[in-house]
Amino acid sequence: MIKVSIIGTGNVAYHLAKEFEHSENVELIEIISRSTINNDKFLSNKQSTNLSFPKDADVYIIAVSDSAIEEVAQDLKTQNKLVVHTSGGTELHVLHHHDRKGAFYPLQTFSKLKKVNFSEIPICIEAENENDYKLLEALGLSISNNINRINSKQRKALHVAAVFVCNFVNHLYAIGQEICNQNKVDFKLLQPLILETANKILELSPIDAQTGPAKRNDTQTIAAHLNFLTNENQSLLYKTLTQSIIDYGKKL
Numbered sequence: 001m002i003k004v005s006i007i008g009t010g011n012v013a014y015h016l017a018k019e020f021e022h023s024e025n026v027e028l029i030e031i032i033s034r035s036t037i038n039n040d041k042f043l044s045n046k047q048s049t050n051l052s053f054p055k056d057a058d059v060y061i062i063a064v065s066d067s068a069i070e071e072v073a074q075d076l077k078t079q080n081k082l083v084v085h086t087s088g089g090t091e092l093h094v095l096h097h098h099d100r101k102g103a104f105y106p107l108q109t110f111s112k113l114k115k116v117n118f119s120e121i122p123i124c125i126e127a128e129n130e131n132d133y134k135l136l137e138a139l140g141l142s143i144s145n146n147i148n149r150i151n152s153k154q155r156k157a158l159h160v161a162a163v164f165v166c167n168f169v170n171h172l173y174a175i176g177q178e179i180c181n182q183n184k185v186d187f188k189l190l191q192p193l194i195l196e197t198a199n200k201i202l203e204l205s206p207i208d209a210q211t212g213p214a215k216r217n218d219t220q221t222i223a224a225h226l227n228f229l230t231n232e233n234q235s236l237l238y239k240t241l242t243q244s245i246i247d248y249g250k251k252l
């Protein structure tokens, strides 16, 4: 049985805690946070606020905002225990107050209100020694079938790539919705296209899956679209992404 304590009650902390609650190989010892959990009896029973006297655990998972990890790690008083964070973009160095440190980065987008199938989520693990890696691997395998050993540079690269494929794409959905709303068409009409675009790259490389006026170098349609757009930010994004698609095409 691996004994785990989680620090934080945000999106990632909540989902990890719920998964560990149902895992046979993990005992969730404590959830340490400054705000209280009201809506979940199991989790609220585990809660404490005291980083200075944490209960004994094998692994302490700090799942707080990136900017708070270092401060929380400093306040967490443990000795010779493995302390990890869950951040894609944060150096291990922020855990420098602890002798044994690592990263336990679940590569998914989490919101408390949206259920996720954890068994498919890649968990990217980094540790400074082999024993700690094995411990994190066992912990990861208790909730997911997709465990990956990565180093700090690879974790950062994945995080940057994730911003492109998740956060930026979602922002483009928001712009698409705005354009639909302004022209009184239902954004839902685009849902099958959105799903097919995402599904396509399970079979084709993104380069091969690319379609549209930029890929065809259809300058007439591109000019008509730019003429249609009245919002400066939308025009700028359209031009930048169109040029990027054209440039990628030239590299092939």
Ligand SMILES: NC(=O)c1ccc[n+]([C@@H]2O[C@H](COP(=O)([O-])OP(=O)(O)OC[C@H]3O[C@@H](n4cnc5c(N)ncnc54)[C@H](OP(=O)(O)O)[C@@H]3O)[C@@H](O)[C@H]2O)c1
Pocket: 008, 009, 010, 011, 012, 013, 033, 034, 035, 063, 064, 065, 066, 068, 071, 072, 085, 086, 087, 088, 089, 105, 106, 107, 108, 109, 110, 111
């Ligand atoms: N969300 C994702 O999709 C995702 C995916 C992979 C990895 N991550 C990583 O997971 C970590 C947590 O992200 P999240 O999305 O779960 O964050 P979140 O939902 O915004 O929650 C942040 C948590 O940090 C706590 N916190 C913030 N500042 C604090 C401070 N100064 N002292 C103590 N606690 C503090 C908050 O406490 P209060 O509620 O009291 O403010 C809250 O429990 C981050 O490192 C993030 O990069 C996130």
